[in-house]
């Protein structure tokens with residue numbers, strides 16, 4: 001039985017394949033189409049009419065792409081760990097980085113068949129993990145490091161309970177005493193006002209959001225992280241989707257939309273006392 005959250009990886013994949021084929025893509029993941037088999041097409045068919053959420057989904061990926069490019073322009077050998085990587089193809093697309101991807105065995109196996117680790121232009125390690133049975137922290141133990149580690153948690157936190165988020169964050173802190181986390185954070189008010197229709201489709205895949213709160217950043221701020229900055233996903237989507245009117249309205253009026261779904265970066269440096 002596939003982890004139901006894993007099916008949502010076919011949705012975000014479908015978005016990026018669709019986006020890349022647009023005349024002016026937001027994210028331009030030209031590798032996404034390689035994974036678009038019958039299962040992926042079937043999931044995408046259910047979601048493809050969700051144009052605003054789909055644009056946001058491509059935007060959230062593009063925002064993190066840009067942030068990583070800027071990291072590599074200063075430090076090309078930076079280490080990146082992607083938790084719940086799904087069909088993330090950044091290791092193939094972005095110049096630089098030493099990459100570690102973790103996800104369910106079925107996803108890793110399919111990725112390996114289509115875009116093998118050995119052919120990746122950057123250093124890449126893929127780690128299969130059954131999230132419901134195996135310990136993420138034990139899997140990552142061999143890669144524990146003092147090196148600054150960039151950790152991507154994209155499209156994952158909303159599916160975890162508060163306890164699971166806490167366990168994840170504490171474990172990552174043990175392994176990586178110097179780290180920067182990049183994640184999408186959704187406020188409860190945003191979910192209630194803007195996400196219900198999309199959520200019905202996510203539910204039909206068997207996945208569900210857990211413990212949504214108004215201040216999702218607190219899981220990091222309450223665990224000694226410092227917030228480095230946040231970018232509005234819907235605003236980035238309309239700006240880069242060249243929708244001038246929507247961009248004006250979101251920028252100046254729709255605060256719940258603008259601030260309700262963001263890509264945020266948090267830094268953690270373990271103190272010595």
Ligand SMILES: C[S@@+](CC[C@H](N)C(=O)[O-])C[C@H]1O[C@@H](n2cnc3c(N)ncnc32)[C@H](O)[C@@H]1O
Pocket residue numbers: 003005006007008009012013083084085086087088103104107131132153154155156160
């Ligand atoms: C919505 S997808 C996001 C995939 C990818 N990060 C992206 O943005 O396209 C959610 C991913 O989380 C993975 N996942 C499932 N359970 C998880 C868990 N307990 N912790 C972390 N990731 C999990 C799934 O296998 C799936 O690939």
